[in-house]
Amino acid sequence: MALMTYAQAAVLAVRKEMEADPRVVVLGEDVGRGGIFGQYLGLQGQFGAERVIDTPISEAAIMGAGVGMALAGLRPVVEMRVVDFALCGMDEIVNQAAKNRYMFGGQGRVPLVARMCNGIWDASAAQHSQSLEAWFAHLPGVVVVCPSTPQDNYSLLRASMACGDPVIYMEHKTLWGLSGEVDPEVKIPLVKAQTLRKGGDLTLVSWSRQVAICEQACRELAQVGIEVDLIDLRTIWPWDREAVLASCGRTGHLLVVHEAVQAAGFGAELAATAAEETGCRVRRLGAPRIPVGYAPMLEAQSRIDADAVVKAAKGLVENRNLEKVHA
Amino acid sequence: MEEKRETLLALYRTMVRIRAFEDAAEAASQGGVSAYGKAADGSAKVRGPLHLSTGQEAVAAGVCAHLEPTDYLTSTHRGHGHTLAKGADLARMMAELFGKATGFNGGKGGSMHIADFSVGMLGANGVVAAGMPIAVGAAHAQKLQRRPGLTACFFGDGAINRGPFLESLNWAKVFQLPVLFVCEDNRWSATTASGPMTAGEGASARAAGFDIPSFTVDGNDVLAVHEAAGELVGRIRDGRGPHLLHAVTYRLKGHVSVDPAGYRDPAELAEALKDDPISRARAVCAAIGGEGADLSVLDAIAREATEEVRAAVAAADAAPWPQTSAAFTDVQTTGEGQWR
């Protein structure tokens, strides 16, 4: 057990995999200096510039080369900096990495991890603040992971690097400095959600940075007698149907909260499935469908705070309609 | 001689306005963003990543001096200098950096998205090289509509390794568009030196592959930039298609304003500081001699710029924040008001 940040936990995960497997390489802009968030700190010093590869600003080639390396026997960790720039390598993700195995009849595998941190980056405005996990959840052929704690980041990054499928690995842009205990021996399998609180009134599912905000909301809800099953989904696709649906079956109510835009967000998928499978009542809470603004009060309109979660939860269990928030 | 002096004084004025703007923005940004081991403390007036063009003023000044309001401009994340030199109002720019309602974008964009469409400045950009195809499209529209004018397109040395650079050059040449590509080569791309990441001789050499004529110029010599840009702009206005200017300069600050740039050799910075384009312009002015070559004229121009910026900072500070309802305006017209 050691106290470390979310970024340090990621470094440790990559280090362990690189030590264990010479096929693992890292490629991306500024990774030699440790990455812009310190998520590769010290790795080039330890493993050399041939395995921790600084690249030109060429997202399409970084991602595409990752696919080629994977097909040719390496296990690349491909750094996209932030999800917003991964959009410059989108064909390589969507048409190449995700489709290769199926389209070529299973002849090849693309065991790469594409890291692209997600979410609102404080005061960084519309092109640096997107939450796009639903885009990738919609894409057959990839795994999508959104870790919320240092331990999860450590264990899920290792699991992602070992899994053999292309993984869209979405850390959060503002969790890098979050500290927590990390036990390097702990293995967390992909697809396994974590139940953080047990309660019989409501199932609350969230992921990434939004989980901590939901925890706060749960404490407030407990004070008014609403007990919540809080589930950190961790892996977005494939998701832990067993855990989520079992909980929904017990509580009869599902609220999904995410930082991403609510319309066509991944919450819709969870809510629809839960309603179909368990007949529970459902509600989603995500950002309004607006770009993220720069000024603090504009940016705040895209954030889901604990108050909003509390309100949505109460509305759901008390069988009320949500007030029209932005009518 | 008198004409050269007049030109130089005008360019000097543009440069010191940019420098004063950048210095004030830098001061207002400390603690504004958590990066490089420093935490955001919430006290900063300018929040978020702030990319300063300190030391690169001669490129913006020398190029934009040749642009008319009917000419378009696209810029990069490091776009304050270009925007000011294109004629945008300094106070409204500062207000945008402060996130205020009186800023050009009403507080929606901030530094990385600084823009003033009314003077043809079509936007700074948070995505490297993204302004290039947009510039090409604007030039294509100018050509299709038989309008006078050209489009100038600034980009960094790091941007030439992205596909849109190559696609834009090819497109501009294929359609013989009135575009001036300006590679502002400050030798760094975030925390990585651009040289080892770039095959061949850089922007000019690549332009040659597309049969796009180019000049390489000392980007800290404002008269040289001005002369080279003037020649290229003249040719473009004559209908001779796209041209490229490769201006070699240096990024005097970190990648963003809170980046101490500990990754680069201090000697390299010390050398670069000796080559400050503003000091060089002063030296040239003195050398020209004649009336007013006495540096007090330059000092007066610099003081005026500092004053203007001081007033802009005060105005930005006092300006109202955007209404929260502004978060929901200007998203799209069709389906307006449908947020969920």
Ligand SMILES: Cc1ncc(C[n+]2csc(CCOP(=O)(O)OP(=O)(O)O)c2C)c(N)n1
């Ligand atoms: C497509 C894309 N990739 C990466 C980034 C992150 N980034 C921002 S600025 C920068 C360096 C750009 O270097 P250069 O083009 O030389 O411009 P400079 O910063 O030196 O002005 C990088 C990598 C980005 N904004 N967009």
